[in-house]
Amino acid sequence: MDVLLLGAGGREHALAWKLARSPGLGTLYAAPGNPGVARHARLVELDAADHATVVAFARDHGVGLVVIGPEAPLVDGLADSLRAAGVPVFGPSKAAAWLEGSKGFTKDLCARAGIPTAGYVRVRTRADADAALAGTFSLPVVIKADGLAAGKGVTIAYTPAEAAAALDILFDGPGEAVIEEFLEGEEASLFVLTDGVATMPFGSAQDHKRVGEGDTGPNTGGMGAYSPARVLTPDLEARAIAEIVRPTLAAMRDAGTPFSGVLYAGLMLTATGPKLIEYNARFGDPEAQAILPRFDGDLLQVMLAVAEGRLGEMPPARFIPETALTVVIAAKGYPATPRTGGRIGGIDLAEATGALVFQAGSQTDGDGPVASGGRVLAVTAVARSVAEARAAAYRGVDAIDYPDGFHRRDIGWREVAREQRWREVARERG
Numbered sequence: 001m002d003v004l005l006l007g008a009g010g011r012e013h014a015l016a017w018k019l020a021r022s023p024g025l026g027t028l029y030a031a032p033g034n035p036g037v038a039r040h041a042r043l044v045e046l047d048a049a050d051h052a053t054v055v056a057f058a059r060d061h062g063v064g065l066v067v068i069g070p071e072a073p074l075v076d077g078l079a080d081s082l083r084a085a086g087v088p089v090f091g092p093s094k095a096a097a098w099l100e101g102s103k104g105f106t107k108d109l110c111a112r113a114g115i116p117t118a119g120y121v122r123v124r125t126r127a128d129a130d131a132a133l134a135g136t137f138s139l140p141v142v143i144k145a146d147g148l149a150a151g152k153g154v155t156i157a158y159t160p161a162e163a164a165a166a167l168d169i170l171f172d173g174p175g176e177a178v179i180e181e182f183l184e185g186e187e188a189s190l191f192v193l194t195d196g197v198a199t200m201p202f203g204s205a206q207d208h209k210r211v212g213e214g215d216t217g218p219n220t221g222g223m224g225a226y227s228p229a230r231v232l233t234p235d236l237e238a239r240a241i242a243e244i245v246r247p248t249l250a251a252m253r254d255a256g257t258p259f260s261g262v263l264y265a266g267l268m269l270t271a272t273g274p275k276l277i278e279y280n281a282r283f284g285d286p287e288a289q290a291i292l293p294r295f296d297g298d299l300l301q302v303m304l305a306v307a308e309g310r311l312g313e314m315p316p317a318r319f320i321p322e323t324a325l326t327v328v329i330a331a332k333g334y335p336a337t338p339r340t341g342g343r344i345g346g347i348d349l350a351e352a353t354g355a356l357v358f359q360a361g362s363q364t365d366g367d368g369p370v371a372s373g374g375r376v377l378a379v380t381a382v383a384r385s386v387a388e389a390r391a392a393a394y395r396g397v398d399a400i401d402y403p404d405g406f407h408r409r410d411i412g413w414r415e416v417a418r419e420q421r422w423r424e425v426a427r428e429r430g
């Protein structure tokens with residue numbers, strides 16, 4: 001079967017790499033892709049915003065499945081246009097992608113369905129925001145832009161001045177925001193494939209959203225991840241699915257807008273159990289670069305089962321028990337103003353260490369890959385323990401020659417510390 005993959009990041013390189021391992025794959029087309037995706041796919045020029053052209057391409061080339069990687073074309077309704085033309089799609093409709101497209105929409109759904117999440121108010125004016133801050137919330141408080149913001153629309157304000165500064169930006173023009181209670185706990189991401197009815201848990205991960213070591217500095221799209229997130233124990237995962245994911249899918253069905261694709265639940269593991277921080281309507285980036293190398297199955301088959309509403313016939317997804325850890329190498333200046341154009345060398349050397357090098361913001365000029373975006377590479381290694389996976393991933397990272405780049409050295413620190421404590425406990429018990 002021929003497949004069209006849309007998107008240009010490290011997530012799409014990981015998807016292309018994994019799809020290329022499916023025995024049923026014919027030609028993999030990708031648009032716009034990147035030099036990493038091109039190792040597994042034939043790149044084609046297609047603008048995802050131009051639905052008619054994407055539909056025509058899929059029809060003319062007999063594409064049996066379109067996989068939509070990023071959120072923007074989902075929220076823009078590309079999956080609806082393809083489905084209306086009879087083309088199977090992995091990715092939710094515009095109405096279902098609203099779970100990611102509007103934080104206020106998701107919070108209202110949670111409130112109606114009794115889904116555990118932070119207390120909130122939706123505000124549409126600065127005056128309403130100020131009133132909510134004066135009345136309902138204590139500090140710290142979380143202030144979020146309502147719409148898509150690539151991980152940059154959230155402020156955790158510890159002082160009234162910080163809250164005011166965030167609101168100054170949000171209500172500079174017409175705006176809509178959600179103000180939330182601050183949740184305490186550890187974060188974990190849970191991925192669930194669904195055709196709207198059946199669910200297939202598809203792995204967990206922990207992202208590192210802050211740009212700096214020790215989780216400091218501004219939020220980014222994610223500087224590294226590892227999978228599985230052992231802090232999300234089987235018991236907590238079952239609770240998250242029963243108390244958060246399933247009621248959400250039921251509410252979407254009841255509204256006549258079933259969600260089909262991968263639902264990414266960002267969870268806070270609080271003292272009283274998992275609470276929803278946010279939903280995404282797609283795989284995480286860089287979480288996909290850690291989860292897909294652990295998936296021990298046929299990605300094309302499960303994606304097709306999702307697209308065709310047959311997920312309930314499939315056996316549960318199997319993952320290898322090892323840990324996968326991914327380190328993102330970003331262009332200096334990211335996330336504010338990444339410096340593009342820097343030459344990237346050493347990808348072969350990194351791969352020779354056994355690491356997987358996924359390309360994200362890269363393009364080729366005459367002499368090889370150069371940086372073209374904020375997050376440039378994601379280097380993944382798989383090993384028996386998180387400490388070993390981390391050491392192996394950094395061996396790969398250290399083989400990369402990209403002077404204009406930077407990365408965090410502490411990806412996986414929480415889990416490495418946990419693993420260390422378990423070892424000490426085991427030693428004490430003999």
Ligand code: AMP
Binds near residue numbers: 151154183277
């Ligand atoms: P979001 O874009 O909604 O995932 O938020 C980005 C990050 O802000 C999350 O990954 C959390 O680290 C943090 N965050 C968001 N909402 C809350 C909350 N209610 N309580 C504490 N931290 C939050």
Ligand code: GLY
Binds near residue numbers: 207286287
């Ligand atoms: N890494 C966070 C995201 O993909 O939204």
